[in-house]
Amino acid sequence: MLCVHSPLHRGHAGTHEIYRGELVPCFEKPERADFVLQAFQRAGLGEVRAPDDHGLAPIERIHAPRYLAFLARVWDAWAAQGGTRDLLPAVWPTRGFRDDIEPDNLVAQLGLYSFDSGSPITAGTWTAALAGAHCALTAQAAVAQGARAAFSLARPPGHHAGTDFYGGYCFLNHAAIAAQAFVDGGAARVALLDVDYHHGNGTQQIFYDRSDVLFQSIHGDPRTEYPFYLGHADETGAGAGLGFNANYPLPAGSDNTRWFEALEAACRRITAHGAEALVVSLGVDTFEGDPISRFHLRGPEFTRLGTRLAALGLPTVFVLEGGYAVAEIGDNVVSVLQGFEGG
Numbered sequence: 001m002l003c004v005h006s007p008l009h010r011g012h013a014g015t016h017e018i019y020r021g022e023l024v025p026c027f028e029k030p031e032r033a034d035f036v037l038q039a040f041q042r043a044g045l046g047e048v049r050a051p052d053d054h055g056l057a058p059i060e061r062i063h064a065p066r067y068l069a070f071l072a073r074v075w076d077a078w079a080a081q082g083g084t085r086d087l088l089p090a091v092w093p094t095r096g097f098r099d100d101i102e103p104d105n106l107v108a109q110l111g112l113y114s115f116d117s118g119s120p121i122t123a124g125t126w127t128a129a130l131a132g133a134h135c136a137l138t139a140q141a142a143v144a145q146g147a148r149a150a151f152s153l154a155r156p157p158g159h160h161a162g163t164d165f166y167g168g169y170c171f172l173n174h175a176a177i178a179a180q181a182f183v184d185g186g187a188a189r190v191a192l193l194d195v196d197y198h199h200g201n202g203t204q205q206i207f208y209d210r211s212d213v214l215f216q217s218i219h220g221d222p223r224t225e226y227p228f229y230l231g232h233a234d235e236t237g238a239g240a241g242l243g244f245n246a247n248y249p250l251p252a253g254s255d256n257t258r259w260f261e262a263l264e265a266a267c268r269r270i271t272a273h274g275a276e277a278l279v280v281s282l283g284v285d286t287f288e289g290d291p292i293s294r295f296h297l298r299g300p301e302f303t304r305l306g307t308r309l310a311a312l313g314l315p316t317v318f319v320l321e322g323g324y325a326v327a328e329i330g331d332n333v334v335s336v337l338q339g340f341e342g343g
C-alpha cells in the first residue's frame with residue numbers, strides 16, 4: 001500500500017492548547033506522524049512517497065476562499081505585529097453576532113474562523129496543512145489511477161475542519177478534499193467513513209446537503225464527548241442530502257461489541273449506497289490507552305476493522321486523523337492497514 005507523507009508537518013508544532021479550560025501541552029504533536037511512519041516502514045507495507053503539488057484548486061472545492069486567504073496570511077500578519085507566540089482565539093461570533101464582516105482585529109479573525117481554543121496556529125501551520133491536503137490528493141490520485149488503496153500520513157488532522165472554520169486540531173479537511181477529488185474525477189457515489197473517536201463535524205457540515213457523498217461517523221456520544229454540539233443520530237442530512245448522513249454515537253466506555261455493531265451497520269449502508277470509492281477518516285484515538293478518549297479498541301480490533309473495510313471491495317483512501325497514545329499510534333494504524341491488506 002502506498003503511503004504519502006511530507007516532513008513539512010513538523011513545522012506545525014504548537015506548544016499548548018486549552019483543554020477543558022486549562023492550558024496544557026499539545027496532544028497533537030509532530031512525534032505522532034514520526035511514529036506512524038516508522039511503524040509503516042517497519043511493517044514493510046509499501047512505498048512512502050512525497051506528495052505532488054496539487055495547487056489550491058482542489059482545496060477551494062471544499063473550503064471558502066476567505067477562510068483559505070485567512071489561513072495563508074494569519075501568521076505573517078501576526079509576525080508583522082511583532083507576534084511570536086502560538087495563536088489561540090479568545091472570542092467567537094456566537095448566536096446573535098454577525099459573521100459576514102471580517103473584523104480587522106487579528107484575534108477576532110481567529111474566532112471568526114474557529115470553534116475552539118485547542119488548535120494553536122504556528123509559523124508552519126499553513127504549510128503543514130497544505131502539505132497534508134496534498135498528501136490526501138496524491139493518495140486519492142494513486143487510487144483513482146488503479147491502486148487498490150493508499151494511505152495519507154499527514155498532520156495536522158482534518159475531520160473537524162468545515163467549509164470556513166478550524167478546530168479540534170484541524171485546519172483543512174483532507175478526507176473531504178479527497179472525497180471531492182473522487183467526485184470531480186467522475187465518481188457518482190462516494191462513501192466517507194469516519195472511525196475516529198470524535199465526530200467528524202467538519203466533514204458532516206461539508207457534505208450535509210449532498211447525496212453523492214455518503215458521510216457516516218462512529219464516535220463517542222456528543223452529549224459527553226467532543227465536539228459536543230454535533231454528531232447525534234437524528235442528523236440524517238438535509239435537502240438533497242437527506243438520508244446520506246448517518247451518525248452512530250456510542251456512550252463513552254462502550255464495549256467493542258457495540259463498536260463493531262455500528263461498523264457493520266455503516267458498512268452495509270456503504271454497500272447499499274452503491275459507493276464507487278471509499279475514504280476513511282482513520283483516527284485511532286479509539287484505542288483503549290488513548291489519553292483523551294474512552295473506547296476500548298486494541299491491536300486485534302484495529303486489524304478486524306481493516307479486514308472489514310477490505311471486504312467492501314472498494315478503492316480506498318485512508319486519511320490519518322486522531323490518536324494521541326503516541327507510543328502506540330504507529331502499531332494501531334499499521335494494524336488497520338495490515339488487516340486491510342490481508343483482507
Ligand SMILES: NCCCCCC(=O)NO
Nearest residue numbers: 118168196198226283322
Ligand atoms: N481539544 C479537545 C479535543 C480535540 C479532539 C481532537 C480529535 O482527536 N479529533 O478527532
Ligand SMILES: [Zn+2]
Nearest residue numbers: 196197198322
Ligand atoms: Zn479524535
